Amino acid sequence: MAIAATFRPKGMTLAQFDEIHRRLDAAGEGDNPHRLHHSCTGVDGDLVVYDVWDSPQSFEAFGGVLMSILAEVGVDAGQSEVAEVHKLVQSASD
Secondary structure: OOEEEEEOOOOOOHHHHHHHHHHHHHOOOOOOOOEEEEEEEEEOOEEEEEEEEOOHHHHHHHHHHHHHHHHHHOOOOOOOEEEEOOOOOOOOOO
């Protein structure tokens, strides 16, 4: 069962977002095949991150790596909202 996870990190800047991705890449998690979608919206200092994962287990495994990196970068992820995905449409270019 695929799940969607939405995060509203308190005060996260675009520079922090980019640094988190740099560290995820270095940890071999930047292009995790179990993460079906990743996007970030909002403005600098008020960002929303939205992911779709193939299963709750994949999300949990990634979370261990992510939470460590967030702590290193000084980002409070806040409380995530997780919900079952009922339909996922992917374009041919994905």
